Amino acid sequence: MHTFDKAYWERHWTPSADGGGRDLPVNPYLPAETTHLRTGTALDAGCGTGAEAIWLASRGWQVTGADISSAALSAAAGRAGLADRVDWVEADLTGWEPGRTWDLVVTSYAHTETGQYALYRRIGSWVAPGGTLLVVGHLHGGHDDHPERATADRTRIAALFTAPEWRIDAAYETTRTVRPRGRAVELHDVVVRARRTG
Template sequence: MNEFDKDYWEDQWGDATSGRERQLPVNPYLTAEAAHLPVGTALDAGCGTGTEALWLAEQGWEVTAADISSTALAEAKSRAVTSGVGERVDWVEADLSRWQPGRTWDFVVTNYAHAQIRQLPLYRRIASWVAPGGTLLIVGHLHSHHPDAHHGHDHPEGATATLEGITNLFDSPEWRIDSAYEQVRTVHPGGSPMRLRDVIVRIHRLT
């Protein structure tokens, strides 16, 4: 399994930000699943170069955007300067597997984030940062035994999750699962098609 430590992500984002044409538009699951939510405070856990954090800020959210990579955050801050909403985003360099923010948010979203712990323990940690009455949106890479699963975006061991595995984390009176589904889509980073197998879960924290 990849370590997904700071050095790993600095290498990954160093390659990505050297060619800005690789920047993808905002994750479509975020725009669909957050459209009805009342605006408040939001955390983008594993924000990368800030696409989703800036979109949330454009909708009026007060955003905390956390990532382990200083390279990614430098790019995000640069984009924020020209966005007109940079004052709504607080950029935080943090390792999600160890971070103790000491607060909660009305809306917590994580898009394809990986840390030095496996996906389900990571999602459990991120869920603890949701305020009572708030919402958690998980967008992850789907673990599948489908015969063509490896013909798209490749994922190392431990970087994927199943729909059942995620929803089982929230099988308690504290939570209500509002959306839970799998989807296949194609993106074009750098102009080349890449097939993604996604798992999407939106959960409301009741207490």
């Protein structure tokens, strides 16, 4: 059973002898959902090895990539080549107090001990007025080895952001196939984009 603590994520992101390929590509929802936004500051919450953070930085965003795993951040820093546009921060998102907000906050498949919805609510508080929150998560049943608390539902995510200062701009479920190490894996995803209007 997964615990999703720091030790788990250090093991997950430590390079393996089988060439586990942690040099992952950017997920397709980030370009699809953010290309129309005016560039500014961005937080990649649970950035892993930095694919999304680096993609944003390469398009003019000033990015903070935060992750609990030092192994992931070391790999991210090694592949970035954008040192002036990305700050890498080792942080447990469940207790981190950044003391600031960002114009864009994104999270892609991040899992914490507190569960998905507590994480989404917490990182939503780091979105600046007028800014955007983008959540990409696993649908229940999308990964057989992920427990219930690691899955997400678009209706429940959207319900977290129904207060007057939020507007849901996109909420959908989709399926895509990835090929880690040449093996086809079907991902069932949920994507929610919300705007903080006030």
